[in-house]
Amino acid sequence: MSGRPRTLAEKIWYEHVVRPETSVSPAVLYIDLHLVHEVTSPQAFAELRSRGIRVRRPDRTVATMDHSTPTTPGARYRGASSPLPVIDSQAAAQLATLEANCAEYGIPLYTLGHDRQGIVHVIGPELGLTQPGFTIVCGDSHTSTHGAFGALAFGIGTTEVAQVLATQCVLRTRPRTMEVRVDGSLPYGVTAKDIILAVIARIGIGGGTGHVLEYTGSAIRALDMEARMTVCNMSIEAGARAGLISPDDTTFEYLAGRPHAPVGPEWETALARWRALPTDRDAEYDRSLTIDAPGLAPMVSYGTNPGMTIPVDGLVPDPRSLDNAHDRPALEKALRYMELDPGTPIAGQRVDVVFLGSCTNSRLSDLRAAARVMRGRRVAPGVRMLVVPGSQHVKHDAEREHLDDVFREAGAEWREPGCSMCIAMNGDSVGPGQYAVSTSNRNFEGRQGPGARTFLASPLTAAASAITGSITDVRSLIQQ
């Protein structure tokens, strides 16, 4: 299409406008794919039922169970005769409600026991449901994950879940765009997780509010799809509802042959359309920032939000050294909660629990990275390590490579898929006052359990820290 150069975000936006935005009303925006899970959907289905409305496009809707599901090793659902160790009757009722709602409205459900069940943001891409140029929503803020495929994907609340079930549309004003350019080669031991933590540390947890972040540059191009998902996943931790990466051959190769991806002539048609999606040369973003990949180090959070993050060889900041006095109370409050002393090295801090999992870092490449560090080593005495694959499919692939043996032999727990200790609503939790190194996305107070303290890090850093029992620079354990 000729005319003004456009960004990827603009191209997707205008392709999905059912009714244009005006000065007094938002656009009606069409949604290609609606992902549903048990926690944020029951009230939406109840709303439809109360009004006698059907689901408009069950064929564009896919449900899974992930948040409140048990991950107890071996606890796979085998029918009503072998009930699962769900944390309590309310959580069990929530799972049953999703099952009943999907049955009533004809929505495909990857229920517990299904061999494709898993975390919603892991199975969408895995099944080929997530495709370039799509608009994708889910009642979950980490829907930004799917932006890795060049899809405009964002989290919505339950009222909007009902709106999308009923009309396949949302009401939206066009978001602004911010380019996050990451150029150069990543140093050894530095991963996608470290890129996104560095971005959030740089712009702050409100820095992307109102924007879609588009990640560009040679360091992003060099990432595989799973690493790109890790980057886009945490866009919301910078306040941006969506993250985007222009699709390329890496994207198309990942998608080819996936169960829901187009085939034959339809694949060729789709491919031609996808190749026109990347941001045009000379297209303008509302804001831009550049990060130098060779200057990055493995990152670890020290505080109570993902912006409070430093390189693993850094020192816990001192509130007295902050330029902006306004920020002092927040840092003091965070360090009080974390019981960390200003000015001390983050490396060497005690660790009680290590969690490898979540929609950020639970894919095969994440498990392989951690296994590479842990092979032939033991988890430090007194440290509990949970390895929770993102889906049954990831679990199966990992077991085929015997990664489960590596983790088990090291003394870690190899568990069933789910959100698990990232959100700690299924019984997997960090104890009060305990320190966890976690490959998840949020280190908010109590996120991993009341009183729990979280250090966010990459799978490499998590594995290294599990071995030593304290926060460890992985580069000291494995050679290039």
Add this chain to the structure above:
Amino acid sequence: MSLAAHRAEPFGSLTSTAVLLPHDDIDTDQIIPARFLTTTERAGLGAHLFADWRFDRDGRPRAEFPLNVERARAARILVAGRNFGCGSSREHAPWALTDFGFRVVVAPSFGDIFRENALKNGLLPVALTESEHAAVVRNLARDSTLTLHVDLDTQTIDLPGTRRFRFPVDPFAKHCLALGVDQLGYLIDASGEIAAYERTHPSTVRTLA
């Protein structure tokens, strides 16, 4: 489970005392911790609002927490710090706030998803400039019995005495909030246009046999 369709209560104006919780970056995990999200209802979450700040590990109220002061029960306005409601998309956050009795949150800025969820639930996010916000916080810190007046029509908030601050509200959200208009009805009215769009935009998701 209530079978009545959910409708937000219309918002006009209100005069109320306020609860001051001026921390920056109060995330939705603080507003309503995840372990309370296994409910299938909207109602009742006010009991767990700010649960981990409000109660100790044994479930006893922490006397010093602002929501546990007797006067807080009558307050309809919460005054918080920057980036209020950052984090997850859980609509349980505005549900918990409104169930407790809040109709207004005043802050210098809000998390995007929270702000939109709030507006759909009759909870008005009032974004003030840093200096205006600082004035509100200063006055409330000096006198916790102060009443504030918030008016949606004029988009203003009054500090007793002389100060009046204007705040922005998206015109469509304002219309819906003022009349308790249901956005689902608005979208359903667009069904013809949606059907026309669908005819020209077939899905590329291959359904499984």
